Amino acid sequence: MSATASGLANAFGILVVLVGLGAGLTWIERRLLGLWQDRYGPNRVGPAGVLQVVADMVKILFKEDWVPPFADRAAFVLAPAIAMTALLLAFAVVPVAPGIGVTDLDGIGLPFALAMIALSVYSTVLAGWASNNKYSLLGGLRAAAQMLSYEVFLGLSVMGVVMQAGSFDLRAIVAAQRGLWYAAPQCVGFLLFLLAGMAGIHRLPFDLPEAESELVAGYHVEYSGMKFGMFFVGEYIGIVLVAALAVTLFLGGWLGPALPPLLWFLIKLAVLIGLVILMRAALPRPRYDQLMAFGWKAMLPLALLNLTATGAILLAGR
């Protein structure tokens, strides 16, 4: 098998698994939320309700694909595509296991992933603006401010890891955690990364751009059919991406005893995704001003402090 062929197989396999996981998560999340809320969740379609995903797909694909006449058509169509592709591209640099992964990008995987997450803000901003709806616009505005702000802390929170590992190469970072996962020395960074990551993909409780109770559905209020589906799946891919990056950066990636590396990666991924869903089940949404204040007044100083401390310790240790 040639390198190109294996690379293609890798890329295609990861794409399929990722999109499948994104879709499957819609069911997993609802079942888990059900569990935590003492109910069942979807349990009617197929065994334990797994085919709910199929039912939802059928429904969403057959819905009228409607573009409002007052919308900016080009931007309106482009926005959901960006939402999915940017996050899918970011996954290209995630090292799933030795030999599994699309590319290392010559050691600049981490900045690329961060850049892609940053790009995904365009989807929400464009969607909010193109919809020509006051709720959408408010959602888009919130998204822009929120994501730009938390992008800063997302970047800063991983800089400790980069300093410790001395590399932007994600495989190198994983390899550097062979003795101790960075979650331990970089516990503050880990925490900040998780929070900033969730804010970055505007996941509950940081879903202010689409806050149902105040903005109806925020930036995607005018979307239906598969365009809405792309936002929806994009959100779940985002969860997987943030979880995968957290596993890679802080939880030692595929490293682990006894079990095969791929399995270790998936176990860690599952735990993190579970945590993200638990946060949705348990935590209420903050007010918008609280969110911004928390970012700039708590997370930024903490991230800078963490960076300074890491740097100081590293310098001292040299």
Add this chain to the structure above:
Amino acid sequence: MEMTVQISIDGRAVTVAAGDNLLRACLSLGYDLPYFCWHPALGSVGACRQCAVKQIHGDGDRRSGRIVMACMTPVAEGMRIAIADPEARAFRAGVIEWLMTNHPHDCPVCPEGGECHLQDMTVMTGHVRRRYRFTKRTFRNQYLGPFLQHEMNRCIACYRCVRFYRDYAGGRDFDVFATHRDVYFGRHADGVLDSEFAGNLAEICPTGVFTDKPLETDYARKWDLRGAPSLCVHCGLGCNTTVNARAGRLRRVLNRYHPAVNGYFLCDRGRFGHGFTTSGQRLRAPLLRGRPVPPDQALARISDILAQGTAIGIGSPRASLEANFALRHLVGPANFHLGLPAAEARQMAAIRRITAGPVTIAPISEAERADAVLVLGEDLPNTAPRLALALRQAVREGSFVFAETLGIPRWHEAAVRTAAQPVRSPLIVATPAATRLDDVAARAARLAPDDIARLGFAIAHALDGGAPAVPGLPADLAALAEDAARALAEAHRPLVVTGTGCASSAVIEAAANITLALHRRGRPGARFHPVVPACNSQGLALMGGRSLDDALAALAAGTAETLIALETDLYRCAAAADVDTALAAARHVIVLDQVRTPTTDRADIILPAAAFAEADGTLVSNEGRAQRFVQAFVPAGAIRESWRWLRDAGIAAGRPDFAGWTGLDEVTAACAHHLPDMAAIVGAAPPASFRIAGARIAREPSRTSGRTALAAEISVHEAKPPDDPDTPLAFTMEGYYGPMPPALLPYAWAPGWNSVQAINKFQQEVGGDLLGGPPGCRLIEPRPDATASYGGGVPAAFAARAGQWLIVPMHEVFGSDELSRLAPAVAERVPAPYLALADGDAARLGLGEGDAVILELAGASLSLTARIGLGLPGGLAGLFPALPALPAWGIVAKGSALA
């Protein structure tokens, strides 16, 4: 200049009319004070003890007061009363509790429920829980005729019914029986209540003892009934009514208070005559030679016919001004004829000559206050019942004046009656047959129509020597004329009533002379009241047109091909042979009518016309008051207002002027524009564009139920409610309800007042003017400068002929009106066709009451039953139902045609 006094109610200083009683003053100011026995028209007797308030002595505090009955207490300067006082409240609650001890557990099966004064008052006093644990007294009910249902258990012994029926309306066959808590209100035995005002008991009774029986056959509660302000169409008085409809059917007619016309009361013809709208005689679809066709096909045919040749129109005194005008406009004024018998047209013209003179036509409210009344030739209880009721009160005018000399106010009913028992104002009645008004008349003369006219001319001569004298008057008539002239001359507000009832123009001419004589003697209070047969007779007379005979002659001669008859049964207007000839000669006969008549049976095209509750329009009452009636519901099928049919026919015939008639207002405006006499009719009610707070007025009460279920078995999708381009009212409950112009008031309701007495809240003072002024506008006002002169057509004295009888028309309150007699309830009361004979004549013919009798009249032979004891003068016979050609000479024989 009304005198006022200052009193204090619950610590608030208010100004009230001097001489009033406290209850009326409080209610007029908007205070909610419960009452039962008091009624604005019946006065105070202080029987129910319900309107208790505390009168506080001098400057003392609350505890120094005493309980007084508000209805029996005159207001006095500086008086301090407390309605909200706990002791007075407890007293009122206690009274209700006593009343309720015997009240049955009936409300769900009581037709009064939901509009019950007793329910309202019970809620008002706060009595909510029954403490009485003992037995209730019960009564057996009576059959009281087709109009009223009797349920005596519900009685609270307020005595209103017997006070109205006996004291106010003069009925004799209804009374109170037994004693103490067992008092019983009814007849001595089961039977039909005689009085033509019995139906008012349903409104007078504060609870459900007397209820509207025809309503119970198709019952709906008040909150479900869509209302509209309407007019009675069964005689010429123009009484205001509220029509109630639900689910596309007219359910009942209620009195609608009008201070100058009908006040609080209607006659039973008006209240129960509406049943014709649902009768089997009703026309519901356009018929082309007896075959139902869609409206467009009928209209297309009519437009073809109109294109072919001259069409003549016959207008109707029972159709609205707008309908008549639309016909006049369609056929042209030269081809417009009046649907009146020739004699009646002459009588209307005679009336017109009086009303164009210097004497004002009295509204009924003024007739009620007249202090001397002369009735010439009119059997009022049968031709204008509500006026008869008013004259019954006018007779009491003298007793009020007498009581006032004793310091007894008008409203103090029981005291006035006791103190002034023998005192009566003079009422002089001269008619061919006995009337039910005779019992209160000072003089009642039974005369032939010509003798009535001679009596009238003699009275005029006695009042003013300038009036023509009557030669050869018998001594008794001369004495009567002197008495009558003296009574009228001495009165401040003399009233002369005459009309078309005895079918004599001479009688009307005589009345004209009397009014003129009174005017010349300087009696500014003198009034005249013409009685006309139909609801728009006066309007049709004002509109003017050629006579019916011209129309029939033109058709018979072939100068006109087409006849369009508007709501007219020609067989009631002209001799049958003449009508037959004319209809046979006409190439096309188009008839618009509400019900099947002998004329519609001869028509090529029949268009179903909307009845009064299904249409909007303007009617002119005998008083000359133009009043608007408003549609209550959109009838099923192809029924339309007559003016709409005629407009559509005009549009179909390519007449551009009809295309602009989109709503009633345009037709009314066109009518007012073309007929200067009627310029004021546009002001009879607010136009369709009228809005209150930007909203239409809601015809349905806000609690109307069943909207999403009533028609669900046809379609679960609720249909859009119909639009109303003609009036400012909406057909649904969506819209405004509150203070409004009274001409638009669709029903009377106020918070806490669900009964008919909610009208209190729409009056400036209770029993007085309506807020917003009286509905309608008078088209006929006196011309004091008119140069009227005495008419000189004194007829010769009536001379009986041997073997022949002069047949005069007899009128029946139930039966003479064309439409109301089709109502099932009224039909039960219509007497069999009869011939009334003088007692002496009957004896000579060997006839007793109820015997079969044959009348040979104008070549036809009629089988009738004989009636005697009506006091007819010899040589005269009264025929019911009347024929258009009366009076005429006929031959009477014993036996029946079959025998």
Add this chain to the structure above:
Amino acid sequence: MFSQLRTLWTVFLHLFHRRVTVQYPEQKPDLPPRYRGRIILSRDPDGEERCVACYLCAVACPVDCIALQKAERPDGRWYPAFFRINFSRCIFCGYCEEACPTDAIQLTPDFEMSEYLRPNLVYEKRDLLISGPGKYPGYNFYRIAGLAIAGKDKGEAAAEEPPVDVRGLLP
């Protein structure tokens, strides 16, 4: 911050709680008799229609989904000539039952009344009338009301005296 974590933990522990969801079509819910489901018209203990067509349910109905027409039997008993409930509008608020003075209209614990066609949700009297007294056994309005009907003359209802002899003048 601690409270957030405690919340997370508390919610997490719900993983081990019993689920409250009733698996409806397989497992029928145990509804109390006063549950407000399908509306019925009941009969009195003598087997006669309890409804006297007083219109109070109709006026109480906030969505106006009840329509009826009063009719009267020859003996004076009131009954509805038709009685129609449009269940596609009904909100099962129970005001009709509360308003009913004769305990005729009652809401039952049956809620399984879905239809594919809205017209099938329009229930007529034949669909509503049951053969028993429903939740309120024993009550018979006409035994208390003053109206005379067949089998109960004036003065024979509860706490009534025999009809007054109006010609008697005894105190």
